[in-house]
Amino acid sequence: MSFFKDAGITIVCILLGIVLSVQYRSVKVNDTVAVYEQQRVNDLITDLLREQESNEQLQKRINDLQKDLESLRTGTNSENETIQELKKDIEELEILAGLKTVKGAGVIVTIDSVGGSPIDDSHILIVLNELKATDVQALAVNDERMIATSEVRRAGSYIMVNGRKLLPPYIVKAIADPEKLESSLTIMAGVVDTLKYYDLKVDIKQEENVIIPAVRDDGTVLRYDLLVPVY
Amino acid sequence: MSKSKGIIFVAFILLGMVLAMQSRTILLAKQQNVVGQTSVQSLSAELEQEKNQGLKLQEELYRLEEREAEIIRQISNEGNPLINDLLDERHTLQTVNGFTDVQGSGVIITLDDAPARNEMDPSQLIIHDSDITNILNELRTAGAQALAINDERIIATSKQLCAGPTILINKNRYPVPYVVKAIGDPDELFNALEQSEAVTIMKIYDIQVSIRKEYEIFIPRYNAYRNTENMISGLEVVER
Numbered sequence: 001m002s003f004f005k006d007a008g009i010t011i012v013c014i015l016l017g018i019v020l021s022v023q024y025r026s027v028k029v030n031d032t033v034a035v036y037e038q039q040r041v042n043d044l045i046t047d048l049l050r051e052q053e054s055n056e057q058l059q060k061r062i063n064d065l066q067k068d069l070e071s072l073r074t075g076t077n078s079e080n081e082t083i084q085e086l087k088k089d090i091e092e093l094e095i096l097a098g099l100k101t102v103k104g105a106g107v108i109v110t111i112d113s114v115g116g117s118p119i120d121d122s123h124i125l126i127v128l129n130e131l132k133a134t135d136v137q138a139l140a141v142n143d144e145r146m147i148a149t150s151e152v153r154r155a156g157s158y159i160m161v162n163g164r165k166l167l168p169p170y171i172v173k174a175i176a177d178p179e180k181l182e183s184s185l186t187i188m189a190g191v192v193d194t195l196k197y198y199d200l201k202v203d204i205k206q207e208e209n210v211i212i213p214a215v216r217d218d219g220t221v222l223r224y225d226l227l228v229p230v231y
Numbered sequence: 232m233s234k235s236k237g238i239i240f241v242a243f244i245l246l247g248m249v250l251a252m253q254s255r256t257i258l259l260a261k262q263q264n265v266v267g268q269t270s271v272q273s274l275s276a277e278l279e280q281e282k283n284q285g286l287k288l289q290e291e292l293y294r295l296e297e298r299e300a301e302i303i304r305q306i307s308n309e310g311n312p313l314i315n316d317l318l319d320e321r322h323t324l325q326t327v328n329g330f331t332d333v334q335g336s337g338v339i340i341t342l343d344d345a346p347a348r349n350e351m352d353p354s355q356l357i358i359h360d361s362d363i364t365n366i367l368n369e370l371r372t373a374g375a376q377a378l379a380i381n382d383e384r385i386i387a388t389s390k391q392l393c394a395g396p397t398i399l400i401n402k403n404r405y406p407v408p409y410v411v412k413a414i415g416d417p418d419e420l421f422n423a424l425e426q427s428e429a430v431t432i433m434k435i436y437d438i439q440v441s442i443r444k445e446y447e448i449f450i451p452r453y454n455a456y457r458n459t460e461n462m463i464s465g466l467e468v469v470e471r
Contacts, residue, residue: 005235012242016249023253030256037271043404044274050402051281057458058288065295072302079311082303086317092459093324095466098387102466125364133390137465147387148329148378151371160372175465211469222327226376226414229322230332230449 097222098145098215102138104175106210107182110203112169117199119168121154128152130191131174134184138175138212142166145215147222162221178206289454329386329453333377335414336446338421340366343408344396345437355436358409362438363391363398365429366411373423375413377450381405382412384453388462401453408439417444 068085094100109127113119124141131139139146144161153160158167174181182204185191192202215221303318325331342363345356367378367385378385383400385391392399397406413420424430424442433440 009235009239009242012239012246016242016246019246019249019253023249023256026253026256030259040271041274044271044278047404048274048278048281051278051285054402055281055285055288057461058285058292061458062288062292062295065292065299069295069299069302072299072306079306079314082306083311083313083317086303086314086321089459090317090321090324091468092463093321093328093330095463095468096459097324097327101469102463103469104465104467106465121368122361122365125368126361129360129364129391132388133392136388137463139387148385148389149371149375150387151368153368153372177465223374223376224323224326226335226416227326227333228335229326230334 098138098147099217099222101211101214102175103209103211104137105178105208106136106138106173106175106206107178107185108205108207108210109172109174109185110169110201110205111172111195112201112203114199114201118154118157119159119170119200120198121152121159123195123198123200124152124159124170124172126191126194127172127185130184131172131176131181134176134180136174136176136181138173140173140212142171143173143213145213147215149223150221162216164216173210173212175210175212182206329377329384332449332452333414334447334449335377336417336444337375337377337412337414337448338370338417338424339443339445339448340411340413340424341408341439341441342366342411342433343439345439356438357396358398358407358433358438360391360398362429362433363409363411365427366424367391369423369427369429370411370413370415370420373415373419375415375420377412377414379412379450381410382451384451386453389453412448412450414448414450417446420444 072082091100095102111119111123111127128139128141128146141152141159141161144150144164144166146161150162151160155165158165159170160166185202185204192204195202300318303314306314322331326333342358344358347356363380367380370378380391380398380400383389383403383405385400389401390399397404398409421442421444430440430442
C-alpha cells in the first residue's frame with residue numbers, strides 16, 4: 001500500500017518537473033519569435049515608406065515631363081525656350097556631377113590622431129559611408145570632391161583621394177541637414193565612438209555655409225571613355 | 232499517512248497552477264502569431280504593390296524621356312545646331328551622373344556568406360557593409376568608371392548599409408548573393424581585387440568570393456530618385 005503511494009508521489013513529481021521545463025522553454029521561444037516578428041515589421045514599414053516617397057517623386061517628374069512635352073508638341077515653346085530648358089537641365093546635372101563649387105548648410109568633421117597613431121583609409125570610409133546614409137548632397141575630404149568613382153586609399157602616412165595625396169588632419173565636409181548629419185555620427189557605439197577607440201580625435205562642427213569645391217576637371221578624375229551608352 | 236497526503240495535495244495544487252499557466256501562454260502565443268503574421272503579410276502585399284507601381288512609373292518616365300528627346304531632335308533637325316550641341320552635352324552629363332545604361336569591359340564579383348559552421352561566431356561568416364565598401368574602394372582605385380551592386384548603380388551619394396542578412400543600396404534591399412559589377416580595364420580591376428587585403432581576409436573567413444573578367448558588362452542607370460532637383464536642393468552654386 002505504501003509502495004503505491006510513494007510511486008504515485010514520484011510520478012506526480014516527475015510530471016510536474018517535465019511540465020515546468022516545457023513551460024519555461026515555450027516562454028523563451030515566444031520571446032524570440034516576438035522580437036523577430038517586430039524586426040521584420042519595422043523593416044517592412046521603412047521599405048514601404050521609402051518606396052512611397054520614390055513613387056511620389058517619379059509621379060512629379062512624369063507630370064513635369066508631360067507638361068514639357070505638351071508645350072513642345074503644340075509649339076508654344078519657342079526654340080529659345082527649349083534652349084533655356086536644356087541649359088537648366090545641364091546646369092543641374094553639372095551640380096550633381098560635382099562640376100560646380102557649391103555651398104549649403106552642413107557639417108565639418110575634423111579627424112586627427114591623438115598619439116601619432118596612423119589614420120587608416122577605413123576610418124575615413126566609415127565616416128563617409130555614414131554621411132551618405134544621411135542623404136548627403138555633396139561631400140569632400142580635404143576639399144577633394146567625392147564623386148561616384150572617388151577612392152580613399154592609404155599610402156604610408158597619407159591617403160590618396162582622386163589620385164591626390166592628402167595629409168592629416170583630414171577634414172570631411174558634407175552638405176545636408178546639419179542636425180541629422182551630426183547625430184548620425186555621434187549615435188552611441190557609432191562612428192565617433194569607433195574612431196575614439198582607435199585613438200583618433202573627431203571634432204564635428206555644424207555650419208550654415210559649408211563650401212565644397214568642384215571636382216578637378218582636368219580629365220583625371222571624371223573619366224567615362226570606357227563607357228558605351230546603351231540605347 | 233496524513234503527511235504524505237499533504238505532500239500529494241501540495242503537488243497537485245502546483246500541477247494545476249502550472250497547467251493553467253501553460254495553456255494561457257499557448258493561447259497567447261497563438262494570438263500573437265496571428266497578429267504578427269497578418270501585419271507582416273499585409274505589409275508585404277502593400278510593399279509589393281508599391282514596387283509594381285514604381286516599375287510602371289519608371290517605364291512611363293523612360294517612355295516620356297525618349298519621346299522628349301525625339302521631339303527636340305526633330306525640332307533641331309529643322310535647323311538649330313545649338314540645340315543639337317546642348318542635347319549632346321546633356322547626354323554626356325547624364326552618363327557622368329550614372330543616368331544612362333552603359334556597357335563595357337570589366338569584372339563581375341559574386342559574394343556569398345560562408346557556409347555555417349558551429350564553432351564560429353556567425354557574425355564572422357556573413358558579409359558586412361565594410362566588406363562591400365572595401366571592394367568598391369579597390370575597384371575605384373583601379374580606375375572603375377561605372378559600378379553597380381545587384382544592378383543598383385552606385386553614384387556619388389549612394390548609400391550601402393548592412394541591415395542583418397540583407398544590404399540596403401540606394402533605396403532597395405537585397406539578400407545575398409551580392410553581385411558587384413565594374414566597368415574599367417578588366418586586367419587592372421581583376422589584379423587589384425586578387426591582391427587586395429579585403430578579398431584575402433574574406434577568403435580566410437570562407438566567404439565565397441568569385442571574380443571574373445567579362446567583356447560585355449551591362450550596367451543599368453541609377454533608378455532610385457530621378458528627380459535631379461531634389462538631389463541638389465540644399466546646394467547653392469558659388470561662382471568662382
